[in-house]
Amino acid sequence: MEKTLILIKPDGVARSLTGKIIHRFEQRGLNVVALKLLTVSKAQAAAHYDEHKNQPFFENLVGFITSGPLVAMVIKGENAVKVSRAMIGSANPAEAQPGTIRGDFATALQYNVIHGSDSAASAEREIANLFKPHELF
């Protein structure tokens, strides 16, 4: 079964959306196999967003994602990457469909509540950046 990394970003945690978001994945049959609340380091944030390192918004992105506690979790299920990306919706809240997590909760491109890995390969890399093997069930 496929695994993917989900982050409930600092805005989502601050707005107490954690329970609602986890509930949606569980309802959909995706199981939580690792879960923690943490503030990520600048190095972890930079590694996580390595693909965006040359973008003008990179500094802001790393600043935001390290600004407070986030919830990191690994969820597992059939086509977990594709299913969770569909549930999450477009990064830009103006384009996110109602019924998606961002379409229902995101307030801005930066404050878009949640991250989900975009491929199985990204998921493996992102999970290894934030979790030790013994933290996964």
Ligand code: ATP
């Ligand atoms: P995420 O990786 O957060 O799940 P995504 O894969 O849908 O989102 P990416 O294109 O990987 O979107 O961008 C990563 C994050 O960087 C976005 O979620 C958004 O917060 C931020 N971002 C993307 N594009 C811009 C931009 N043009 N200006 C500011 N922030 C941006």
Ligand code: MG
């Ligand atoms: Mg992305």
